[in-house]
Amino acid sequence: MNRGKPYTPLTSPMTPSKSNDIERYVRVGWGVALIVLCLVVLRRIGAFDLTATLSSGRTVIDTYGTVDHPFHAARAAELLESLKNGEILRWMGSHQGGYPVEFYPLGVAWLDVAAWAALLGHFSILAIHKLVVGLIFILPALAYWLLVRGDRIHPSAAFLAMSIHVAVPGFWLNGGYEELVGWGLVTNVAGASFAVISTVLLARYVLYSDHRCGIGAVCTIALGTVCNPRSLFGVAIAALLVAFWQLITDTESDWRQRLRGAVLPVATVGGLAFLIAAPVVVPLMRYSDQYFFLHYQFYDPLSMFWDALVTALTTPILWIAIVSGVGMVMLLRVTTLRVTQVLALVAGAYSLFTIWVATTDNPPPLVEQLEAPRLMPFQRQIMIALAAMGLVVTLQWLLKNVANIWREAIIAILVLGVSVVGIRHASDPNRDVAANEVAMYQVSTVGDQRFADLEDAVRAANDARPEGSAIFVVGNQQDWWHEQLWAPGIEQGTYYYDDWLWYWHDDQSGPYDPSSGYYMPNPTYAFTNEYFQTHGIGVVMVSDMWVSSGPSPRNAAAENELLVYVGTWGSWDVYTVVDPGSTVTRGDDTPVSVSVENERIEATFADGSGEIIVRQNWFPRWQATVNEKTVEITRTDDGYMSIAVPDGAVDLVLTYEVTAVDWAARAASVLGVAGTLLFAARGRSLRPSSSEEMPRVAPTIIN
DSSP states (O other): OOOOSOOOOSSSOOOHHHHHHHHHHHHHHHHHHHHHHHHHHHHHTTTTOOEEEOTTSOEEEOOBOSTTHHHHHHHHHHHHHHHHTTOOOOEETTBTTOEEGGGSOOHHHHHHHHHHHHTTTOSOHHHHHHHHHHHHHHTHHHHHHHHHHHHTOOTHHHHHHHHHHHHOOOOTTTTSHIIIIISOOHHHHHHHHHHHHHHHHHHHHHHHOOHHHHHHHHHHHHHHHHHOTTHHHHHHHHHHHHHHHHHHHOOSSOHHHHHHHHHHHHHHHHHHHHHHTHHHHHHHHHTGGGOOOOOOOOOOSTHHHHHHHHHHHOSSOOHHHHHHHHHHHHHTTBTTOHHHHHHHHHHHHHHHHHHHHHHOSSOOHHHHTOOGGGGHHHHHHHHHHHHHHHHHHHHHHHTTTSOHHHHHHHHHHHHHHHHHHHHHHHTOTTSSSOGGGSTTOOOOBSOSHHHHHHHHHHHHHHHHSOTTOEEEEEOOOTTTSOGGGGHHHHSOSOEEESBOOOOSOSOOOSSSOTTTOSBOSOGGGGOSHHHHHHHTEEEEEEEOOOOSSSOOHHHHHHTOTTEEEEEEETTEEEEEESSOOOSEEETTBOOSEEEEOSSEEEEEESSOOSOEEEOSOOOTTEEEEETTEEEOOEEOTTSOEEEOOOSSOEEEEEEEOOOHHHHHHHHHHHHHHHHHHHHHHHGGGGSOGGGTTOOOOOOOBOO
């Protein structure tokens, strides 16, 4: 099978042993440099600063507090609590009536839990989220190193690529520091990063018969999927192009061997990864008709896509994009850079896919629930890789007649010099640019008195909350956003918010327009008995917040006769509701006893008549028994559950069932893990004999 022309030395002749020693020392040196760069970056962005001590002596967590971080960190806390209770979280009951976790998979939350366990539970899971975000930010370094090792590119290219990744902040739709750390879009960036890694691993497995990379590809595809199923779009495009490239570049085998060598490895890796991720993928496919997706961002006009590409790679200067184009020409003239060539094809095909997603008027179901700008992180990381590889390969070609030692010294001086100067310039806070255009700019964290006040207010609200009722949390600090979403991470319970980010149906009752977003323009208009009863609200927490029009919610709460003042903690006021609602009611009656957990709700009524309303969102998995007899559940107009019951005493139990399809998906996941272990032990037999362990050579420039 054709693997490229034999190695042609780019330098003066040298004995093989001495040349191999130099190559090994160079590889180790650049590997250490890359690790040091990653550690410096983690330190620079404060990933290790997980706690803060206030002037009062109190210790609080010091995690990122901006935009989406509260939502994701609190989900990790919910997952950890469920594991401590011997369960695997399947229904997130604390968030606006609840949602099935598959609709917003918990891949990053699992990473948070894994990091928490690795540190022996020494830090709060909310604080650990900051470290995990930092690790996700440096994750592309692994893809770049795997790429240079796979194609035998000079290892300085990985360091240069990581330097570009670090130095260019991008914007919140570009997949860089701004999107991940500044805006907290962690699932999107994590899924894309694992997809890039899996692309490199899959290409190395198929094109170079590197069996270990095949195993790694299975694991990273599955991990990317459970972080964000959107990552499968990039993986699918990459898989098709890897098979295509193997098929057309193998000129020494007959067509049967070529087809087997192209299709079988890709199908094996993809099939095993799909099986492992089945508990996430299968419910998404099965219940897709239940999911309402609200698009917040578009490439409209399409020129915004080009703007995003530019800002993803540069800060106004275009030299990286220009060099990337020149480097691409060089790369396509190098016969042994097969993985890099596949990346170039993937970059082009993925751009076309993004343009199609952005412009199509009739998208198929899977694409319909997709925002085109969310595809950029995958594109960005691959383009950075191509730019760095092109630069270094071009530099090697220019130095082809220089002796090895001098060549390595020149490469080191140039790459390290450009990287250090570029990073220092890009991260200089004194530059005359907007704050978010500074690389690794300081993101606001919660390590101050404001978060301590929030903790105290949430705990006070839970202490004051009538059994079975929910807490309505209103407001946030302007430099944090979505501060209210920390609440379930501080104290478990049932919560409603004035701004609850994404959702999965548009029937939630309240003063908002679901076509514009899941937030209340002025939550003051929710301080009504109707709203409290509709959602079972027993306590209201309200903070300072800006509203475009109408009364201030904090002032309105203070003057509202339906609320009884409990206390103030910093900028948070806590009130009980005069006539509190309940999660479960029967007519106007509240239950004698009630227990509301994520996947089980119990309520007892001593007497009465009429249907029971349960203020958790209806979903097909919910099953109900009344006095130990199975009964039907009806979905109400606002998305909750209604249950017809006989007159008299009633014992109601709702359970979030594991259906037959769920069990099948779990069995598939176990089968996938077992298959992967078998693949690890005997998977080499899947490769055609003519392509097993083919010799690897260094890049050769064709003149």
